[in-house]
Amino acid sequence: xxxxxxxxxxxxxxxxxxxxxxxxxxxxxxxxxxxxxxxxxxxxxxxxxxxxxxxxxxxxxxxxxxxxxxxxxxxxxxxxxxxxxxxxxxxxxxxxxxxxxxxxxxxxxxxxxxxxxxxxxxxxxxxxxxxxxxxxxxxxxxxxxxxxxxxxxxxxxxxxxxxxxxxxxxxxxxxxxxxxxxxxxxxxxxxxxxxxxxxxxxxxxxxxxxxxxxxxxxxxxxxxxxxxxxxxxxxxxxxxxxxxxxxxxxxxxxxxxxxxxxxxxxxxxxxxxxxxxxxxxxxxxxxxxxxxxxxxxxxxxxxxxxxxxxxxxxxxxxxxxxxxxxxxxxxxxxxxxxxxxxxxxxxxxxxxxxxxxxxxxxxxxxxxxxxxxxxxxxxxxxxxxxxxxxxxxx
Amino acid sequence: xxxxxxxxxxxxxxxxxxxxxxxxxxxxxxxxxxxxxxxxxxxxxxxxxxxxxxxxxxxxxxxxxxxxxxxxxxxxxxxxxxxxxxxxxxxxxxxxxxxxxxxxxxxxxxxxxxxxxxxxxxxxxxxxxxxxxxxxxxxxxxxxxxxxxxxxxxxxxxxxxxxxxxxxxxxxxxxxxxxxxxxxxxxxxxxxxxxxxxxxxxxxxxxxxxxxxxxxxxxxxxxxxxxxxxxxxxxxxxxxxxxxxxxxxxxxxxxxxxxxxxxxxxxxxxxxxxxxxxxxxxxxxxxxxxxxxxxxxxxxxxxxxxxxxxxxxxxxxxxxxxxxxxxxxxxxxxxxxxxxxxxxxxxxxxxxxxxxxxxxxxxxxxxxxxxxxxxxxxxxxxxxxxxxxxxxxx
Numbered sequence: 001x002x003x004x005x006x007x008x009x010x011x012x013x014x015x016x017x018x019x020x021x022x023x024x025x026x027x028x029x030x031x032x033x034x035x036x037x038x039x040x041x042x043x044x045x046x047x048x049x050x051x052x053x054x055x056x057x058x059x060x061x062x063x064x065x066x067x068x069x070x071x072x073x074x075x076x077x078x079x080x081x082x083x084x085x086x087x088x089x090x091x092x093x094x095x096x097x098x099x100x101x102x103x104x105x106x107x108x109x110x111x112x113x114x115x116x117x118x119x120x121x122x123x124x125x126x127x128x129x130x131x132x133x134x135x136x137x138x139x140x141x142x143x144x145x146x147x148x149x150x151x152x153x154x155x156x157x158x159x160x161x162x163x164x165x166x167x168x169x170x171x172x173x174x175x176x177x178x179x180x181x182x183x184x185x186x187x188x189x190x191x192x193x194x195x196x197x198x199x200x201x202x203x204x205x206x207x208x209x210x211x212x213x214x215x216x217x218x219x220x221x222x223x224x225x226x227x228x229x230x231x232x233x234x235x236x237x238x239x240x241x242x243x244x245x246x247x248x249x250x251x252x253x254x255x256x257x258x259x260x261x262x263x264x265x266x267x268x269x270x271x272x273x274x275x276x277x278x279x280x281x282x283x284x285x286x287x288x289x290x291x292x293x294x295x296x297x298x299x300x301x302x303x304x305x306x307x308x309x310x311x312x313x314x315x316x317x318x319x320x321x322x323x324x325x326x327x328x329x330x331x332x333x334x335x336x337x338x339x340x341x342x343x344x345x346x347x348x349x350x351x352x353x354x355x356x357x358x359x360x361x362x363x364x365x366x367x368x369x370x371x372x373x374x375x376x377x378x379x380x381x382x383x384x385x386x387x388x389x390x391x392x393x394x
Numbered sequence: 395x396x397x398x399x400x401x402x403x404x405x406x407x408x409x410x411x412x413x414x415x416x417x418x419x420x421x422x423x424x425x426x427x428x429x430x431x432x433x434x435x436x437x438x439x440x441x442x443x444x445x446x447x448x449x450x451x452x453x454x455x456x457x458x459x460x461x462x463x464x465x466x467x468x469x470x471x472x473x474x475x476x477x478x479x480x481x482x483x484x485x486x487x488x489x490x491x492x493x494x495x496x497x498x499x500x501x502x503x504x505x506x507x508x509x510x511x512x513x514x515x516x517x518x519x520x521x522x523x524x525x526x527x528x529x530x531x532x533x534x535x536x537x538x539x540x541x542x543x544x545x546x547x548x549x550x551x552x553x554x555x556x557x558x559x560x561x562x563x564x565x566x567x568x569x570x571x572x573x574x575x576x577x578x579x580x581x582x583x584x585x586x587x588x589x590x591x592x593x594x595x596x597x598x599x600x601x602x603x604x605x606x607x608x609x610x611x612x613x614x615x616x617x618x619x620x621x622x623x624x625x626x627x628x629x630x631x632x633x634x635x636x637x638x639x640x641x642x643x644x645x646x647x648x649x650x651x652x653x654x655x656x657x658x659x660x661x662x663x664x665x666x667x668x669x670x671x672x673x674x675x676x677x678x679x680x681x682x683x684x685x686x687x688x689x690x691x692x693x694x695x696x697x698x699x700x701x702x703x704x705x706x707x708x709x710x711x712x713x714x715x716x717x718x719x720x721x722x723x724x725x726x727x728x729x730x731x732x733x734x735x736x737x738x739x740x741x742x743x744x745x746x747x748x749x750x751x752x753x754x755x756x757x758x759x760x761x762x763x764x765x766x767x768x769x770x771x772x773x774x775x776x777x778x779x780x781x782x783x784x785x786x787x788x
Contacts, residue, residue: 043669149672209658209678210651216679217611217646220639226620231672245614252611257604257739264603269709275437278543278625278703284603285610309672315663342736345651 027082027099027106029055029092033128034114034162042318045148048137052158053128054114057081057098058106060166067168068104068392069159070094070113071176071183073378074307075120075250075295077127080113081106084126094177096382103388109172114162116155116183118147118306121298132231132302145231150306152182152314156190159183173197173392174331177377178344179307182314185352188331189317197392198331201368202338202377204348205355206315206322211344214253219308221245222301231302239301246304247292256340256373260284316352326355333363334391336384338376340369364391421476421485421493421500423449427522428508428556436712439542442531446552447522448508451475451492452500454560461562462498462786463553464488464507465570465577467772468701469514469644469689471521474507475500478520488571490776497782503566508556510549510577512541512700515692526625526696539625544700546576546708550584553577567591567786568725571771572738573701576708579746582725583711591786592725595762596732596771598742599749600709600716605738608647613702615639616695625696633695640698641686650734650767654678710746720749727757728785730778732770734763758785 031053039050055078060067070080072093081098083091097103098111119129132147139146163171174195176184181203188198204211222228225242233239252260267284274280281289317325333356337349346367356363366387370380381388425447433444449472454461464474466487475492477485491497492505513523526541533540557565568589570578575597582592598605616622619636627633646654661678668674675683711719727750731743740761750757760781764774775782 145672149669151669207663208651208655209661209676210646210649210654212661212663212676213642213646213654213658213678213682216675216682217643220642221615221618224615224618224635224639241618245618248607248614249611252604252607255604257602257741260604260607261602264607267603267606269601269606269707270712270714274703275543275545275707278539278699281610282603282606282706284607288607288610305672309668312676313663313669318664320664347651 027057027091029057029079029082029084031055031078031084031126031128034165036158036161039154039158039161041148042151042153043149047130047148050117050130050158051128052115052117052130052162053126054078054112054162055080055082056113057111058109060110060168064168065170065172066109067163067171068109068111069163069171069174069187070098070111071155071159071174071180071187072113072116073176073178073180074311076180077119077121077124078113078115079126081111093378094381097385097388103382103385104175104392105389109392112163114159117150117158118303118310120300120303120307122300122303124298127298129303131300131306133234133300142234144234144302147302147306149309149313151310151318152179152186153190153318155183155310156186159187160191170194171196173199175199175201176203177201177381178203178374179311182311185316186314188333189325189328192328192330195331197334198329199334199336199388199391200349200352201336201381202341202344202374203335203352204314204344205326205352207312208348211348212312214343215308215312218246218249219305222305225301228301231305233301240296243296243299243301243304244289244292247295247299248288251288251291253343254374256342256371258340258371259373259375262371322351323355326352327359329356329361332391333361334387335363335365336368336377338368338370338372338374338380340371340376341374343374421451421489423451423473423476423478423486425449425472425478425520425522428559430552430555433552433555435542436545436547437543441524441542444511444524444552445522446509446511446524446556447520448472448506448556449474449476450507451505452503454504454562458562459564459566460503461557461565462503462505463557463565463568463581464492464505465549465553465568465574465581466507466510467570467572467574468705470574471513471515471518472507472509473520475505487772488775491779491782497776497779498569498786499783503786506557508553511544511552512697512704514694514697514701516694516697518692521692523697525694525700527628527694536628538628538696541696541700543703543707545704545712546573546580547584547712549577549704550580553581554585564588565590567593569593569595570597571595571775572597572768573705576705579710580708582727583719583722586722586724589725591728592723593728593730593782593785594743594746595730595775596735596738596768597729597746598708598738599720599746601706602742605742606706608737609702609706612640612643613699615643616699619695622695625699627695634690637690637693637695637698638683638686641689641693642682645682645685647737648768650736650765652734652765653767653769656765716745717749720746721753723750723755726785727755728781729757729759730762730771732762732764732766732768732774734765734770735768737768
């Protein structure tokens with residue numbers, strides 16, 4: 001039992017680091033880079049230079065009309081499928097459904113995935129992003145809090161510029177999980193004539209007050225860390241404890257109790273050390289902390305704050321209401337929340353479904369089953385293989 | 395809508411401060427104090443002097459066999475019913491079910507409620523408790539982390555000594571919500587011949603790894619606060635920011651999204667200030683913080699840490715397994731989880747139910763319906779009035 005727990009923990013750890021538990025990829029991928037200048041944010045600020053990483057799987061056809069865009073989740077990056085090298089322990093996070101003959105078939109589609117602005121992990125060698133940790137050309141130093149607040153619309157607008165640089169004008173589909181689903185939805189609302197199909201996995205249409213407050217729990221330990229220093233820590237010690245606590249909460253809240261209890265089955269209320277000493281921790285807490293500490297190496301505290309803010313500010317269309325935004329959609333829509341998700345619960349996707357149905361739009365709702373909760377959107381996605389394949393080819 | 399939101403928030407705030415939303419009590423109560431010496435903890439440490447507050451409603455009969463003990467929740471205290479004075483805005487938290495003619499009928503029963511060890515609010519004038527903020531007679535200074543780790547069993551043992559000091563040898567029933575349910579269960583397991591009936595509201599039988607890790611989120615911001623200083627802050631500045639963040643998480647996690655969204659309906663993703671400035675907060679976050687800041691006045695950081703630990707260490711009977719502990723029970727048992735509880739979810743009470751049923755014991759399982767989630771165990775308790783009354787008189 002203990003051995004199974006450890007094995008599952010290592011799988012979870014590898015997943016958390018941005019890879020998929022399916023190690024059967026035969027695709028080789030390379031990270032590429034896109035740069036654009038004088039990018040104007042939704043808030044009206046100008047970022048002199050924006051650079052993001054991207055990767056692609058499959059071949060762009062001559063008409064450039066076989067493109068599927070994959071948009072990544074909060075702790076993820078553009079590595080959605082394939083491997084960089086033989087020695088990679090795991091392929092990209094959705095390798096189970098992206099590849100030759102798979103649900104998102106790279107024999108048919110040109111699948112492209114990009115890093116977002118303010119990516120959680122600017123220090124990950126496989127991530128290229130622009131955010132508070134980037135150098136501000138005006139000062140020659142990292143932006144810190146001088147970086148403007150950015151939104152899901154801004155993530156989408158950078159992707160649009162990237163696609164235009166490749167001569168791509170419309171999308172066969174845009175597909176994303178969690179924060180990726182927000183981008184997929186925003187694409188369809190902001191550029192309805194450019195998106196034919198939209199797949200929102202474990203998503204929402206709008207941050208409600210509960211979600212805003214829940215996300216704030218991830219920002220709070222960073223804001224309280226004395227090393228954060230109002231975001232100005234790049235010359236000195238980083239607010240690592242704040243980042244570790246944020247990542248502990250993110251990891252915990254993305255899991256349903258069922259799977260968390262299985263992964264940490266060796267930990268229990270009967271442990272002796274925490275009874276004997278208030279400074280001792282339970283094994284489950286130590287494991288969660290070890291995983292968060294490993295991930296913290298690549299993360300940046302300000303980037304997490306800006307990601308939290310981008311998600312808190314999300315309402316599809318960034319207008320006055322969700323209804324107003326969704327009214328723009330022309331894409332066929334597939335909504336795939338996870339039944340056991342305790343973070344972005346299915347009621348959020350149902351709300352999109354109800355509004356789109358009232359508006360007379362084409363929308364399918366189905367739920368992903370599994371023990372993982374929110375993470376079922378990644379780990380259990382292949383259970384919806386046939387549905388995905390059919391939706392994409394109709 | 396905004397007005398309703400504010401009204402509900404003020405109701406919630408008053409509740410959080412330890413009172414009930416039903417302001418119709420006609421009972422006058424007085425806080426009393428109990429002291430015991432050389433109290434030995436489950437961990438084998440000796441506390442030279444323990445003092446706790448208690449209150450009682452109704453009359454103790456001559457046989458002293460009409461006693462119902464009420465055990466309080468994490469952020470609560472012994473003020474379960476009645477008012478101290480005409481000017482009190484609200485009566486005790488379960489006043490809806492404790493009083494003359496109510497489900498827990500003080501015309502029949504002598505209802506007694508005590509403060510626990512390490513109560514969250516040692517600075518609340520209506521709380522008497524012993525914990526890290528108390529004076530260590532060996533040094534003349536507050537214990538800090540020299541205070542031993544205490545458990546739910548220790549809370550129960552202090553209550554047992556209090557009851558014995560009143561000549562009470564057995565309980566008609568023991569009833570508690572949340573952490574109070576842990577104490578009620580522990581009474582029935584540790585002293586099976588002294589407890590005739592047990593009512594566990596929004597409870598659990600054992601802290602599983604998910605619950606251990608979730609509770610740890612309440613401790614983490616205190617541990618990371620530089621003013622915490624390994625628990626030694628009584629001469630200087632207290633770790634107030636850590637306490638505020640802990641109380642924000644406790645308040646949020648005790649509520650289901652439905653009620654949180656109703657209470658904070660004036661807040662939304664369309665707020666302008668958080669888009670314009672990363673340092674600005676959403677109204678929902680500001681309200682949550684204001685509520686936590688108000689509560690922090692009475693709270694002590696170390697007491698929260700010790701309460702978290704007592705809950706993390708809980709397995710009924712404090713033996714090797716939950717099954718082993720529950721095997722001791724002789725009391726008739728009523729389990730009342732709340733359907734929408736996202737903190738101590740109904741699966742925890744179901745587990746107790748399944749084990750007790752397998753062991754051939756007398757057990758009833760029912761769920762409290764309501765929009766509040768965990769807090770339905772307090773706020774929606776009167777929906778189970780008839781069930782409680784019947785269970786107590788059979």
